Amino acid sequence: MTMLIASWNINSIRTRLDQLISWLQKVSPDVVLLQETKVLDEAFPREFIEDSGYNIAIHGQKSYNGVAILSKYPLEDVQVGFSGQEDPAQARYLEAVTNQVRVASIYVPNGQEVGHDKYLYKLRFLDNLYHHTNTLLTLNEKIILGGDYNIAPFDQDVYDVKKFQDRILASPVERQALRKLTNAGWIDAAAAYQKAHDLNPETFYTWWDYRQGSWEQNRGLRIDHFLVSPQAADCIDKVGVDAETRGNTRPSDHAPVLLTLA
């Protein structure tokens, strides 16, 4: 039995509810990890999503951030935020077990610009997350950490290396912070799949700026990732980006990332 897991920064679930519903019907993922829902829990549009056949776990706040997990299977052991999170009021982490796989929907802070207070907050968030994810590794479970990490790990994940070499989303210090977390024992599913099958890295971009026709010129970055435990990596069948969704009318600036577990 295969399991299709998606991660998508939807950039307001209320603005894009119609797109989400038709996308669920077209792609039929078993599990969806959403970021930037931008809605309080009491205003989350549960009904249409449940009518499409999904159970829902949510962790929202007003205007900013917000994460959610949708699953065709029951959602068990739901955890809101993570132990050691600096500011739990920022809705950036939601974890649950579904169909015997532990999944997390993660929204790492953007950081604004290198050196900014928000950049330092981003680095602290990653360090705190590192400690939590190390604890998760000791469970020896199938675990999928999906989300918007707001970091392009390697030069091949950026359309213009020079332009981004010391900039937010690709600066060496934030890359190192993500590398430290990953190297503790997680597998970057898309990077591994791209390399193993010698695929064009450009086809793994997940985000295109709304400005200056970035999408039309494929000026993208790979900043949304699945970090998976070794037990889950053994089951990976396919990894890809549903870039078609970025071409929608009034799209999110992110495309969904898709992972198939055998």
Added chain:
DNA sequence: ATGGTAGGGATCCTA
């Protein structure tokens, strides 16, 4: 170096 676009919700903040 600047400012370009989008969403939320308030006339600016975040990305």
